[in-house]
Amino acid sequence: MTPLAQTPQWQALAAHRDALAGKHLNEFFAADAQRFARLSLRCGELLADFSKQRLTAETLGLLVRLAEARDLAGFLRRMTDGEAINATENRAALHIALRAERPYRAAGKGVLPEVIATRSRMRELAGAIRSGEWRGSGGAPINAVVNLGIGGSDLGPRMAAQALGEYADPKLTVRFVANIDPAEFADTVRDLDPARTLFIVSSKTFTTQETLANARAARAWLGDADPARHFLAVSNNVAAAQAFGIPAENCLAMPEWVGGRFSMWSAIGLPLACSIGMDAFEELLAGAREMDEHFLSAPYAGNLPVVMALVGLWNIDFLGAESLAVIPYAHRLGLLPAYLQQLEMESNGKRVTLGNEDVGCATAPILWGMAGSVGQHAFHQLFYQGTRLTPIDFVVPVGDAGPEQEALVANALAQSAAVMKGKTLEEAKAQLIVAGKTEAEAARLAPHLACPGNQPSTTLLMPRLAPRTLGSLIALYEHKVVVQGCLWGVNSFDQWGVEHGKQMARELLPKMLTGEGEFDASTAGLLAAIRAWLKA
Numbered sequence: 213m214t215p216l217a218q219t220p221q222w223q224a225l226a227a228h229r230d231a232l233a234g235k236h237l238n239e240f241f242a243a244d245a246q247r248f249a250r251l252s253l254r255c256g257e258l259l260a261d262f263s264k265q266r267l268t269a270e271t272l273g274l275l276v277r278l279a280e281a282r283d284l285a286g287f288l289r290r291m292t293d294g295e296a297i298n299a300t301e302n303r304a305a306l307h308i309a310l311r312a313e314r315p316y317r318a319a320g321k322g323v324l325p326e327v328i329a330t331r332s333r334m335r336e337l338a339g340a341i342r343s344g345e346w347r348g349s350g351g352a353p354i355n356a357v358v359n360l361g362i363g364g365s366d367l368g369p370r371m372a373a374q375a376l377g378e379y380a381d382p383k384l385t386v387r388f389v390a391n392i393d394p395a396e397f398a399d400t401v402r403d404l405d406p407a408r409t410l411f412i413v414s415s416k417t418f419t420t421q422e423t424l425a426n427a428r429a430a431r432a433w434l435g436d437a438d439p440a441r442h443f444l445a446v447s448n449n450v451a452a453a454q455a456f457g458i459p460a461e462n463c464l465a466m467p468e469w470v471g472g473r474f475s476m477w478s479a480i481g482l483p484l485a486c487s488i489g490m491d492a493f494e495e496l497l498a499g500a501r502e503m504d505e506h507f508l509s510a511p512y513a514g515n516l517p518v519v520m521a522l523v524g525l526w527n528i529d530f531l532g533a534e535s536l537a538v539i540p541y542a543h544r545l546g547l548l549p550a551y552l553q554q555l556e557m558e559s560n561g562k563r564v565t566l567g568n569e570d571v572g573c574a575t576a577p578i579l580w581g582m583a584g585s586v587g588q589h590a591f592h593q594l595f596y597q598g599t600r601l602t603p604i605d606f607v608v609p610v611g612d613a614g615p616e617q618e619a620l621v622a623n624a625l626a627q628s629a630a631v632m633k634g635k636t637l638e639e640a641k642a643q644l645i646v647a648g649k650t651e652a653e654a655a656r657l658a659p660h661l662a663c664p665g666n667q668p669s670t671t672l673l674m675p676r677l678a679p680r681t682l683g684s685l686i687a688l689y690e691h692k693v694v695v696q697g698c699l700w701g702v703n704s705f706d707q708w709g710v711e712h713g714k715q716m717a718r719e720l721l722p723k724m725l726t727g728e729g730e731f732d733a734s735t736a737g738l739l740a741a742i743r744a745w746l747k748a
């Protein structure tokens with residue numbers, strides 16, 4: 213296959229980028245009164261405004277041609293046909309099937325019966341736990357659920373449980389432990405009662421070092437309690453869960469054909485279902501399904517995930533953006549950037565194509581961010597006057613009216629407008645004169661107040677933060693990642709780099725205290741310092 217950057221469609225985009233060079237977003241708006249209407253899209257309750265991106269309808273047309281040239285449609289067909297598009301692990305990537313109502317097949321076998329069976333088991337368990345029917349081995353009803361998992365077995369349900377805190381059952385505490393640092397486990401269980409706590413060991417492989425360490429810590433903390441009353445497992449490796457001591461009837465399956473970071477819709481979502489109830493969980497699935505149906509049917513130019521993917525690729529590969537800031541203007545969406553970090557960076561932080569060639573262009577951005585308006589008082593300064601191009605996704609649930617909520621939403625819109633518009637030197641000077649400065653003082657200070665603006669952003673607006681809108685939002689980002697992976701030609705579904713790091717840790721651990729082994733000089737020096745401290 214022709215390397216992406218050598219295709220005529222790419223060359224056309226590069227020429228178009230050069231023709232647009234030097235244009236300010238303010239000029240784009242001045243030139244087109246219909247810009248918002250032209251460059252905003254809706255799906256269900258989500259409105260995505262791309263008009264503050266540094267592009268035109270012509271740019272989008274050229275990007276769509278790139279997607280067509282890379283046979284995005286064929287790739288999506290293979291994905292939804294359950295082909296092993298995760299070619300390095302010989303697996304399908306059928307996360308869509310987890311929220312579908314129509315039958316999908318993986319490896320020639322229908323998956324819907326398994327999906328429905330797992331969902332009804334989740335309903336039974338979440339119901340029994342929430343109603344107090346599920347009792348600890350001493351007979352007391354469970355009042356706390358603690359999920360032990362990491363990465364895709366933690367971030368999705370953790371993010372969503374916080375996001376949907378308003379829907380949580382106040383009688384049930386739901387918490388998450390991911391880190392192998394024993395401090396996280398200790399802090400999480402400090403005020404919990406072992407007799408009334410249920411652990412969910414969530415691990416697709418049931419081999420992950422951090423999760424197994426936390427599962428062992430939980431077993432020790434529970435003392436003599438019967439594991440059958442205090443442990444559930446979600447895994448694709450039920451034999452290992454049983455070997456750990458969790459009976460088969462307490463194990464929920466996680467299918468082979470779903471990747472960890474795409475799995476919050478599976479039984480990995482059980483802690484979330486315990487927190488918000490299975491009806492609300494199914495609403496989340498319905499929101500995702502609505503986005504799936506739009507994604508699989510809308511023409512590219514009006515397809516929200518496709519356009520979002522193309523806009524991201526434009527920023528990364530044609531405008532040179534290295535990062536993507538995601539700023540949710542909702543305290544409860546504070547974990548969204550962390551969740552998206554795994555989704556985007558573990559999926560598309562790749563450099564080799566599936567054809568074993570160098571990808572030849574930049575891939576996944578460094579994704580970062582935190583809840584607004586808190587970030588305004590920390591890092592927004594760099595958006596205004598720093599030297600970097602920093603695309604931003606503003607995620608804004610409008611919420612119920614009320615002065616504070618209105619102020620939050622106003623802040624979001626003000627930030628996206630201000631980083632775009634900027635402030636000219638003349639405006640800065642005039643502002644200083646109005647504030648009583650002399651002409652000379654104003655001239656000296658104005659360069660420090662001026663802001664170039666022109667920072668591109670997308671605003672994702674929704675009426676409220678509810679299970680359905682959250683489902684649509686997360687599915688939107690999933691599809692965006694898949695589309696970008698297809699265009700770059702990388703495998704969005706493996707993570708061999710992470711495996712390399714895990715292997716290094718496994719090798720280093722037994723040698724840490726002995727000092728044996730061949731290490732680079734830096735690692736050897738650090739190990740020597742650690743041994744000296746431990747001895748002292």
Ligand code: F6P
Nearest residue numbers: 363364365415416417420472710
């Ligand atoms: O961090 C690497 C990773 O393999 C992720 O892809 C995965 O979500 C996480 O570890 C946890 O894996 P498991 O669910 O098998 O414990």
